[in-house]
Amino acid sequence: MTGQQFFRPTGKSVWRGKDLAQSKDWTVSLSALALDEIERDLRRAQARGVTLDTMKRDDFPLTALQDELKAIFAEVKEGRGFALVKGLSTERYSEDELALIYWGIGSHFGVGMPQSFLGDRLGHIRDVSDEEPDPLRRRGYHSGGAQTTHADSCDILSMLSLRQAKSGGASRLVSIHAVHNMMLDTCPELLAVMYRGFFTRMPDSDAEAAGRNPLSGERRPSFVARDGELACFHGGPYIQRAIEAGDIVLNPEEAAALAVFTAYSNHPDLCLDMLLKPGDMQFVKNRTVFHGRAHFDDYPEKDRRRHLLRLWLSVPSWPNLDPRKDSEVEKLNWEKFAKKQAVAAE
Numbered sequence: 001m002t003g004q005q006f007f008r009p010t011g012k013s014v015w016r017g018k019d020l021a022q023s024k025d026w027t028v029s030l031s032a033l034a035l036d037e038i039e040r041d042l043r044r045a046q047a048r049g050v051t052l053d054t055m056k057r058d059d060f061p062l063t064a065l066q067d068e069l070k071a072i073f074a075e076v077k078e079g080r081g082f083a084l085v086k087g088l089s090t091e092r093y094s095e096d097e098l099a100l101i102y103w104g105i106g107s108h109f110g111v112g113m114p115q116s117f118l119g120d121r122l123g124h125i126r127d128v129s130d131e132e133p134d135p136l137r138r139r140g141y142h143s144g145g146a147q148t149t150h151a152d153s154c155d156i157l158s159m160l161s162l163r164q165a166k167s168g169g170a171s172r173l174v175s176i177h178a179v180h181n182m183m184l185d186t187c188p189e190l191l192a193v194m195y196r197g198f199f200t201r202m203p204d205s206d207a208e209a210a211g212r213n214p215l216s217g218e219r220r221p222s223f224v225a226r227d228g229e230l231a232c233f234h235g236g237p238y239i240q241r242a243i244e245a246g247d248i249v250l251n252p253e254e255a256a257a258l259a260v261f262t263a264y265s266n267h268p269d270l271c272l273d274m275l276l277k278p279g280d281m282q283f284v285k286n287r288t289v290f291h292g293r294a295h296f297d298d299y300p301e302k303d304r305r306r307h308l309l310r311l312w313l314s315v316p317s318w319p320n321l322d323p324r325k326d327s328e329v330e331k332l333n334w335e336k337f338a339k340k341q342a343v344a345a346e
C-alpha cells in the first residue's frame with residue numbers, strides 16, 4: 001500500500017501502438033474543398049499584409065473546414081490524443097506561405113506560443129549540430145539522432161513535415177495513460193514517486209530570459225489527477241539537468257521509478273511510429289501523449305536535411321493542471337526578452 005490516491009484513466013486515450021498500427025483511422029485527409037479554402041484564406045491574408053506575428057484566427061477563417069477542424073480537435077482533446085492530417089502540398093507553397101497556413105490552421109485549435117528564449121514562434125526541427133556544436137547551448141530540436149519519448153511545454157504540440165530524412169526518422173508517439181496504467185498494475189509504489197515528482201532545472205538561457213531561477217523551487221509532480229482528468233508533465237531532461245548540475249541526488253526508489261517510466265514509455269509494443277511525409281501535420285495532446293523519434297540518416301546539405309516546423313499551442317479553455325503554473329508567463333517573457341535583444345542589436 002502506498003497511501004497515494006491514483007486515478008486510472010479508461011477509454012480511447014489508453015492505447016497501444018501495436019494495436020493502432022493495424023489501422024489508419026487516426027489519419028484525416030483534407031478534401032479538395034478544404035485545400036481550396038486554405039488557398040483562398042492564404043491569398044487573402046497575404047493581400048492584407050498579415051504576418052506570422054500579427055495573424056489571428058479571424059485572418060484565416062477556414063469557414064468551410066469548421067466540421068473537419070472540430071472533429072480533429074475532438075480527437076486530440078477527448079479521443080486518442082492525436083491526429084495526423086494529410087493533404088497539404090509543400091510543392092505548391094513557399095516555406096513562408098506554409099508557415100502562414102500552418103499558423104492559421106493552428107489558430108483554430110489554440111493560441112500559438114513562443115518556444116524558447118529566442119522568442120521563435122515556429123520552431124525549425126532540423127539537425128544543425130554542425131553549426132551549433134556546443135551541446136549545452138544547442139536546443140534539442142536542433143540535434144540529430146533518435147529521441148526518447150518526452151513532453152514539450154504546451155497544451156497541443158504540432159509538427160508539419162517539410163522534408164524527410166534520407167532514411168528513418170519516424171515520428172514516435174506513446175499513450176502516457178497506457179504507461180500510467182502499466183505502472184499502476186506492476187509497481188504502484190514507483191508510480192507514487194512519480195505523483196510526488198522531482199525538482200527540475202531549465203536551461204540557463206531560458207531561465208534568464210524568463211526572469212527566474214533555473215532550478216524549480218519545489219518538486220514538480222510528473223502526474224497530476226484532478227477533476228476526472230489525468231495529465232502528465234514529466235520533464236525527464238529537466239530532471240536530468242538538475243542531477244548533472246549537482247542540484248539533486250535521486251534516492252534508489254526515485255531512480256527505479258524513472259527507469260521504469262522511461263522503459264515503458266519507449267517500449268515498442270506501446271509506441272506508434274509514423275513517417276511524416278512532406279505536408280503531413282500531426283496534432284498531439286501534450287499532457288497525455290508523449291512524442292519522440294526513431295534514428296535517422298540525413299543528407300549532408302543543409303537544404304536537403306530532415307526539416308519540420310513545430311507549433312506550440314495553448315488552449316485557454318483547458319484546465320490549467322500544469323504544476324509549472326507560470327509556464328505561459330515564462331514563454332511570453334521569452335518573447336519580450338527576444339524583442340528587447342533585437343532592439344538592442346539594431
Ligand SMILES: [Fe+2]
Nearest residue numbers: 150151152291
Ligand atoms: Fe519534443
